[in-house]
Amino acid sequence: MSGRVIVITSGKGGVGKTTASANIGVALANTGASVCLVDMDIGLRNLDILMGLENRVVYNLVDVVEERCKLRQALVKDKRMPNLSLLPAAQTRDKTAVNSDQMKKLCLELKAIFDFVLIDSPAGIESGFQNAVAGAEEAIVITTPEMSAVRDADRIIGLLEARKDEITQYRLVLNRIRPKMVANSDMMGVEDVLEILSIQLLGAVPEDEDIIISTNKGEPVSGTDNTKSGLAFRNIARRLRGEEVPFMDMNAKNDTWVTRIANFFNPVRV
Amino acid sequence: MSKIAIISQPDQGVLIDVGGCASMQEAVSHLSSTLQVSSQFWKGVNVALNLGDLELNSTQVAHILALAKGVGVYPYQVFAQRAITREALSEHSVNLGVGKPMTLPAMTIKVPENIEIPTEDWEESESGFEDQDVSIFYESSENIFIDEEVPADDLNFAPPGVLADQTASTTEGAENSAPSITQASNALGAATAPAAAPAKATNTVVPASNIMYLRQTLRSGQCVSHKGHLIVIGDVNPGAEVMAEGDITVWGSLRGIAHAGVGGNNDCEIRALRLQPIQIRIGDAFARSPDRSNLVSYTAAIGPETARVVDGKIKVFRFSPG
Secondary structure, three states, rough: OOOEEEEEEOOOOOOOOHHHHHHHHHHHOOOOOEEEEEEOOOOOOHHHHHHOHHHOOOOHHHHHHHOOOOOHOEEEEOOOHHHHHOOOOOOOOHHHOOOHHHHHHHHHHHHHOOOOOEEEEEOOOOOHHHHHHOOEEEEEEEEEOOOHHHHHHHHHHHHHHHOOOOOEEEEEEEEEEEEEHHHOOOOOOHHHHHHHHHHOOOEEEEOOOHHHHHHHHHHHHHHHHOOOHHHHHHHHHHOOEEEEOOOOOHHHHHHHHHHHHHHHHOOOOO | OOEEEEEEEEEOEEEEOOOOOOHHHHHHHHHHHHHOHHHHHOOOOOOOEEOOOOOOHHHHHHHHHHHHOOOOOOOEOOOOOOHHHHHHHHHHOOEEOOOOOOOOOOOOOOOOOOOOOOOOOOOOOOOOOOOOOOEEEEHHHHHHOOOHHHHHHHHHOHHHHHHHHHHHHHHHHHHOOOOOOOOOHHHHHHHHHHHHHOOOOHHOHHHHHHHOEOOOOOOOOEEEEEEOOOEEEEOOOOOOEEEEEOOOEEEEEEOOOOEEOOOOOOOOOEEEEEOOOEEEOOOOEEOOOOOOOOOOEEEEEEOEEEOOOOEEEEEEEEOOOO
16 A cells, blocks of 8 residues: 655644644544655644644654654544554654654654655745655645735745655645635635636635634534534535545625625535 | 653652663653652652763763753752763762662563564564553443442452551651752642542552652653652643652543553552543553544543552552542
């Protein structure tokens, strides 16, 4: 078995890399694939908290790389799904604790076990980012509809293009969209961002308060049925598996009672 | 486990070990954060430094020495394995370490392999890292009381007289053997001693005198380990780690990871004013906090508690004086 190694990266911090990693991981696992989430944010690890697995972490990625434990000892099995595992980052170390060659080797080992290996990259474009992309074959670039985040995403895409021998495909996830602000031209919409970045869209995720609740609970939203953002992440997972899924309608321009009634009878496909 | 350690022993002073770091940058970043952990603490302490396997040139050695000097640390000896590093150290007329630097024993927690067989069909591979196999639940303190749950004999209670003597010597010993470290700990020594009293504080193998006081809140990513009993006067935040060969006492909130009895001493204890750890490890026993479905409330206080190993499992007891 040879799985797909996908790095999730953004350049800018705080745009939702870790949230997206957790949610896409859970959604992929829900489709039946075996998934390993790898937290590469050494020294600032968060993925275990979002997954609600913090209390199960004993060994971590650096322990594996430095051969203090076996890979399988460091993998934390998700408490909800047996086909989802987490390889946590070390908290008391920093980004220099691993190098690119070690990451390549680790990714080879992981993809022999799992269908999907999702690597949560740290913010920035320095060694942490370089290590995170070292073993990857595909990339998901996360950005939000803000000028600064888009600028950083553009920089990241440039760096990924420079690695096109290794990274064969990179797609965009536009996160935290507020349809009303887009409608009022106070925020860039999906088309605006795609215009700048000219990159294939993998998914668009609306801003959602449920994300905050789920983060605190340690239960990613894509595992529950009734959230907008959860649905968006599940669609992303399906697209990653090759399904054709229509994009969510983020357009709130026509949000009047007439259109609401119309939508009631003719629901917007998401 | 962190690759930097503060290890202290009364007769050898304190050793800062950066030997596990992979690179100069990592060593420097760890060293600076370690030194900041306890800048108060370093004054007047004999500090040795272990550079382990690092290959450093003269400039890099100067950088590290300057870092130490910044917080008033002048290493009386520096251990290094590489010839280049030793040469560089000699250039700066630093005493090279003689013999082997102090080390903490390795972690002995037994963690089974998470996924036994790389089967293609995941539904069938049932074996794995299940809670019942490894984790002993860190039970809520609400329902366990030492008097009711466990007969006194099982816990090897010392007779009251002996206990009093032991606790007294513990406190006294600490102050005698490492006066520079325990500067401001008179009141605290007295305060922490009774906390040990209802437990079997007397039968741990670590010498009673080997205590490190750390007057500092440990934040995420900071890690302190000690070859002896460790007393933190401050909080241990989530993401921070404290390790000791002996007991760990936190005069504050313990919310990170604590590992007492590193090396396999299951008789050690972990106690804190607020015991809310992510994980606790005692000897080779391991317990994790219960899964919560809601936001963790750090402000809900239960009161001082002690964790110890009973029948191979870590249990938490509410501390009640007398």
